[in-house]
Amino acid sequence: MSDVIAKDDLLRLVDQWLAEGKRVLGPVKAGDGVILYAPLAASSQLVLEGFVHAANSIKEAVFPRSETIYTYKFNGHEIELSDVDPDSTQCIVIGARPCDAASLPVLDHLFNWDYKDKFYNARRAATTVVTVACSEYDDNCFCTSVGLGPAAEQGSDAMLLKAPDGWYEVRAVTDKGTALFNGKTTPAPEIKVPISDGPAKKFDTVDIETFLKNNYESDAWRDITMRCLGCGACAYNCPTCHCFDIVDEGDAAGGRRVKNWDSCQFGQFTVHASGHNPRAVQAQRQRQRIQHKFRIYPEKFGAILCTGCGTCTRNCPVSLGVLNTLEAIAAVARGSIEVK
Amino acid sequence: MKDWKGKNLIFIGGGIAMPPIRCAIWYALENRADYGNITIVYGARTVGDLVFVDELDQWAQKERTSVIQCVDPGGETPEWKHEIGLIPHVIERSNIPAENSVALVVGPPIMIRFTLPVLDKMGMAKKDIYTSLENRMKCGIGKCGRCNCGPVYVCKEGPIFSFEQLSQLPSDY
Structure with missing residues (x-):
């Protein structure tokens, strides 16, 4: 038994969400024809098809690039601290790819081990994610290599599957998804959208993890990542990268403490007050990124910190990214590339 | 430090590490009867970089306590009467007893990296050597x-x- 919605009705529903004061985030065509996940002003901006993946990720819905965590005021010699309430505006993400949605349950581990991050959790609870199952891929897609696929449901509250004649099959995954489309769909027993196989599997994560365990000091890191510029485009656009900086912005009267996106690819990221830097060269920073995603995070939280979306490679000015790095690692592990 | 009762203690501090390690030294001296010999090794790049030097002299007067001060080669002044050399080298030539000892090493990473193997070579168990990253x-x-x-x-x-x-x-x- 399938439930379907006509595209026009879906767009009307998006406008209804906006009219209700909800924040709606979806793929839009930005300048230069680049597709970006961005807040919508009207459903007419929404682009659901005709592209493989947006140039960024949906993580801004739960982890904004800049967020005030408290404010402070100087009163003579006293300092007055004030809490900032977490933003719990209802947010609907529409048109995300399954690889974007899959990042959310992965990030839940980090923001809830030991200290529970109230800012992340408030946004996460207020966010409903509606994905569109993939029918198109490019050479950079590798979701099937990290245990996901074109209709993987992890992190989705509801999934849309493109049916013929301007219809979408709607599959509710969670109660939030069911509530969102309650009364908006039509039963259509005859429609059952087939799911494609997805991109071919490109590497085995067990092989990668074994290599990472045994080759921390390998010269392969230098050889493989030599061309990395350290720009951080991979990390900023990655749905799972979550490193942040904390800075105070203020003056003699007071100010605010702000959490900002950061990246392990930046040279200043780990530099000590003394000037010593444990990750002094780019190869060490790349090693950290790959180790974090495919060994440290799985060891610590039981989940790979990568959903195979390929956004890192699409944004990389030197065509590196996770996939190319891992394929090179796999080649070194097989012995088909010699480390100099 | 309660677990270290009955042990000889070796405190090794480099540069600005004296303020943090000083608290542990105070604790050991306040509970002097609980511990064996106490050795304090403190070094900095130059004589001018040493901090809390008055306290170092006071500690050297305490019972079963010895203080070794050093500066990097070139960091000494004409009046300097203590050791000249990098901390790992100074420890190597100081004959600090390793038996039944616990070491606490605080300082810059480069110092830690070269000091830990020296303590290991002296015969200390790796589990008895502590450092702060x-x-x-x-x-x-x-x-x-x-x-x-x-x-x-x-x-x-x-x-x-x-x-x-x-x-x-x-x-x-």
């Missing part, structure tokens, strides 16, 4: 992603590690 931190709650040494978040799972624990970790410090 100085990895940069921002959040302190295991989220911001910069203080890790392999799978270990220094802010949550450290910053004090034994040489035994450190030997299991990558050298990201």
